[in-house]
Amino acid sequence: MPSIEILLAGAMMVALTFYALMGGADFGGGVWDLFAFGPRKRAQRELIAEAIGPIWEANHVWLILVIVILFTAFPPAFAAVATALHIPLTLMLIGIVLRGSAFTFRSYDKRTDDAQRRWGRVFSIASLITPIWLGVIVGAISSGKVRGESPTTIDGFVVSWFAPFPFAVGLFALALFAFLAAVYLTLAAKDESLREDFRLRALASAIAVGVMALIVFLLSASGAPVIRERLGQSWWTWPLQIATGVFAVCAIAALWKRRFRLARFCAAAQAALILWGWGVAQYPYLVVPDLTISNAAAPAITLRLVWWALIAGAVLLFPSFYYLFRVFKRGGADAQIGSEHP
Amino acid sequence: MDDLLAARSQMAMSLAFHIIFAVAGIAMPLMMCIAEWRWLRTRDETYLTLAKRWAKGTAILFAVGAVSGTVLSFELGLLWPEFMRWAGPIIGMPFSLEGFAFFTEAIFLGIYLYGWDRVSPRAHLLAGAMVALSGAASAIFVVIANAWMNTPTGFQLVDGKPVDIDPIAAMMNPSAMGQTVHMLLAAYAAVGFAVAGVHAYLLLKDRNNLFHRHALAIALAVGGVTAILQPLSGDLLGQTLARYQPVKLAAMEGHFKTEQGAPLRIGGWPDEESATTRYAIEIPYGLSLLAFHDPQAVVKGLEDFPRDLWPPVAIVHIAFQVMVGAGMVMMLLALWAAVSAWQRKALPDSRWFLRSVVFSAPMGFIAIEAGWTVTEVGRQPWIIQGVMRTAEAVTPMPGLEIPFITFTLLYLFLAVIVVWLIARQVSDSPRVYATPADNVEREEGYAFD
Numbered sequence: 160m161p162s163i164e165i166l167l168a169g170a171m172m173v174a175l176t177f178y179a180l181m182g183g184a185d186f187g188g189g190v191w192d193l194f195a196f197g198p199r200k201r202a203q204r205e206l207i208a209e210a211i212g213p214i215w216e217a218n219h220v221w222l223i224l225v226i227v228i229l230f231t232a233f234p235p236a237f238a239a240v241a242t243a244l245h246i247p248l249t250l251m252l253i254g255i256v257l258r259g260s261a262f263t264f265r266s267y268d269k270r271t272d273d274a275q276r277r278w279g280r281v282f283s284i285a286s287l288i289t290p291i292w293l294g295v296i297v298g299a300i301s302s303g304k305v306r307g308e309s310p311t312t313i314d315g316f317v318v319s320w321f322a323p324f325p326f327a328v329g330l331f332a333l334a335l336f337a338f339l340a341a342v343y344l345t346l347a348a349k350d351e352s353l354r355e356d357f358r359l360r361a362l363a364s365a366i367a368v369g370v371m372a373l374i375v376f377l378l379s380a381s382g383a384p385v386i387r388e389r390l391g392q393s394w395w396t397w398p399l400q401i402a403t404g405v406f407a408v409c410a411i412a413a414l415w416k417r418r419f420r421l422a423r424f425c426a427a428a429q430a431a432l433i434l435w436g437w438g439v440a441q442y443p444y445l446v447v448p449d450l451t452i453s454n455a456a457a458p459a460i461t462l463r464l465v466w467w468a469l470i471a472g473a474v475l476l477f478p479s480f481y482y483l484f485r486v487f488k489r490g491g492a493d494a495q496i497g498s499e500h501p
Numbered sequence: 502m503d504d505l506l507a508a509r510s511q512m513a514m515s516l517a518f519h520i521i522f523a524v525a526g527i528a529m530p531l532m533m534c535i536a537e538w539r540w541l542r543t544r545d546e547t548y549l550t551l552a553k554r555w556a557k558g559t560a561i562l563f564a565v566g567a568v569s570g571t572v573l574s575f576e577l578g579l580l581w582p583e584f585m586r587w588a589g590p591i592i593g594m595p596f597s598l599e600g601f602a603f604f605t606e607a608i609f610l611g612i613y614l615y616g617w618d619r620v621s622p623r624a625h626l627l628a629g630a631m632v633a634l635s636g637a638a639s640a641i642f643v644v645i646a647n648a649w650m651n652t653p654t655g656f657q658l659v660d661g662k663p664v665d666i667d668p669i670a671a672m673m674n675p676s677a678m679g680q681t682v683h684m685l686l687a688a689y690a691a692v693g694f695a696v697a698g699v700h701a702y703l704l705l706k707d708r709n710n711l712f713h714r715h716a717l718a719i720a721l722a723v724g725g726v727t728a729i730l731q732p733l734s735g736d737l738l739g740q741t742l743a744r745y746q747p748v749k750l751a752a753m754e755g756h757f758k759t760e761q762g763a764p765l766r767i768g769g770w771p772d773e774e775s776a777t778t779r780y781a782i783e784i785p786y787g788l789s790l791l792a793f794h795d796p797q798a799v800v801k802g803l804e805d806f807p808r809d810l811w812p813p814v815a816i817v818h819i820a821f822q823v824m825v826g827a828g829m830v831m832m833l834l835a836l837w838a839a840v841s842a843w844q845r846k847a848l849p850d851s852r853w854f855l856r857s858v859v860f861s862a863p864m865g866f867i868a869i870e871a872g873w874t875v876t877e878v879g880r881q882p883w884i885i886q887g888v889m890r891t892a893e894a895v896t897p898m899p900g901l902e903i904p905f906i907t908f909t910l911l912y913l914f915l916a917v918i919v920v921w922l923i924a925r926q927v928s929d930s931p932r933v934y935a936t937p938a939d940n941v942e943r944e945e946g947y948a949f950d
Contacts, residue, residue: 213615217607231593238586241578245898256568263564457590472601479608
């Protein structure tokens with residue numbers, strides 16, 4: 160049985176994975192709103208809005224869960240990250256505020272093209288920028304430049320994130336979220352031509368994901384040496400990398416063959432494995448190199464209570480989420496595709 | 502502006518902004534549910550329209566509340582990392598629970614807003630009830646964390662560090678009960694009166710519109726009952742303050758000299774230099790009676806405490822007067838409506854009554870902002886009462902005016918848009934009259950229908 164702090168770090172990874180797979184795809188939807196083109200431009204945007212409308216707020220809460228576990232169970236790590244990465248965190252928050260409010264304003268503003276276009280632009284640009292900052296933050300945490308002690312110079316608030324590696328991770332996150340969104344949207348689409356639009360987008364962004372993965376890997380040599388060393392040398396790294404690669408290839412093949420349910424499964428598995436590959440490479444660090452899961456952990460009583468709160472919360476949460484998705488994500492295209500490909 | 506003041510300003514501005522949307526997220530779902538329940542009971546379509554209309558407003562307010570709440574959860578660390586490093590293990594627990602309450606609220610609000618045609622009417626009403634319940638639970642958990650900052654418990658202090666941590670004892674701190682009840686009642690009262698004010702204004706222009714009559718009745722019931730109950734929870738809090746935060750109480754009352762049989766001061770201007778509160782109306786024995794339920798009790802004045810532990814007295818005293826004054830206006834109006842409802846089985850119908858409701862529409866929100874000013878400014882110079890000073894908690898990040906100004910402008914922009922969108926919704930109200938021939942069907946514009 161792993162120790163309780165490791166279980167909590169694992170729970171944080173689980174929440175982050177859900178955030179990437181669900182909340183990430185909502186941002187990706189915004190990206191495809193920005194890049195909507197062709198004869199079905201309007202239909203694409205309506206499909207995106209319909210797909211994320213009922214669920215984006217619930218999906219967004221995964222991020223809050225990550226943060227509350229972090230600051231309750233590992234307070235020094237939260238303090239270190241929030242201090243050293245003040246600037247990218249603030250920029251990400253501005254993106255989160257503008258994405259959510261502009262999306263809602265668009266839904267409740269006049270139906271005229273002008274009003275819709277105005278809010279649509281704010282929503283979609285914020286959807287593009289926010290994942291980049293999220294990736295920059297993750298990249299900086301892995302880089303080894305965010306230290307346990309607070310920075311003492313103005314430079315100290317910039318050097319840890321203003322580097323090629325964090326921004327490469329930012330673009331990687333963006334590509335991954337856009338890819339997930341495109342794959343999910345093939346299942347949400349109700350007519351064939353719209354589905355083809357998103358199939359092509361999914362294939363294109365799958366390539367972008369591959370390219371960005373390679374760039375991040377190459378840059379990690381100098382940008383995140385500790386993580387790179389572990390990815391290169393540990394015994395678990397090859398099975399994990401191979402599994403990620405297999406799902407990536409399967410996702411593309413399934414999209415090619417129009418097996419959209421299979422594509423969704425493979426894309427989600429690929430994204431989850433990428434995250435867990437990073438998570439395992441970080442282990443036992445929370446913030447490389449000073450703060451580890453054990454030296455940043457809160458007293459045992461706090462950890463135990465948070466753990467029980469998470470279990471009680473999960474009992475409430477998962478049935479509720481299941482209900483939400485059953486109400487909104489069944490029927491329509493899903494059912495049709497199901498009957499085409501039994 | 503120094504960095505500490507910038508950090509405090511950003512936090513104050515973020516909280517003042519978020520609280521408006523947070524209370525809407527607590528109270529609007531209750532009112533929607535009442536309207537929908539009335540529809541299920543009476544099959545009067547006006548109630549269904551009302552529930553749908555209120556739901557639209559709630560959708561806008563909730564989204565802004567969700568994103569501004571996210572900002573706050575990060576700002577705890579962005580602005581006060583040392584506070585979080587110290588207090589996270591003790592008081593992170595209610596935030597974790599709040600996380601789950603927020604989840605439930607967001608999930609079921611999604612079902613409520615978009616699920617009118619997808620789930621059965623009973624399941625739909627139940628989803629609304631889940632939203633209302635989890636909204637209230639969120640508020641309780643967050644206010645418990647704030648109450649702990651006022652009356653910290655659940656740890657031993659050894660060499661400035663907390664040991665023997667007990668997060669459950671921290672949640673059960675002495676202010677928790679009083680503060681959570683006070684905040685919940687405030688939320689229902691503020692939103693009830695604000696919504697009642699909007700419908701009263703429209704009724705003044707369109708006297709027989711049943712849509713607004715139904716709306717006014719529900720909103721006033723929610724706001725009125727809670728406004729009448731509010732002084733009881735205030736009394737509970739006053740006694741907690743007298744015991745645990747006598748400096749804050751003294752500042753609230755502009756009470757400088759320790760006295761037996763202390764008077765209650767209404768209004769007035771506290772002057773820290775001369776240690777007197779001028780121009781106040783004094784009610785003999787009032788303060789002793791309120792703080793200790795004993796006219797002869799000794800109430801400690803500010804003079805008993807070191808000068809550097811005084812909060813800004815004038816701000817705290819005046820904010821407190823504003824809160825109580827606004828609360829009184831609401832309570833009196835609620836009593837007027839209650840007496841009429843009791844005697845005539847109907848709300849008062851006069852123009853003067855409707856005008857009073859319009860006048861009192863912002864009172865609840867004024868009281869909430871003033872009340873939080875009392876709580877937060879009244880705790881200064883401490884971030885954790887008696888344990889950690891605000892100045893010790895602040896981030897070393899330089900140039901904090903920049904995020905302060907950025908978020909202020911961002912929130913001002915959002916505020917303007919929200920007001921404009923809600924005004925648009927309101928100006929397009931349905932018209933429903935007792936005689937069917939007068940009814941005008943209005944198109945229900947709904948997102949992407």
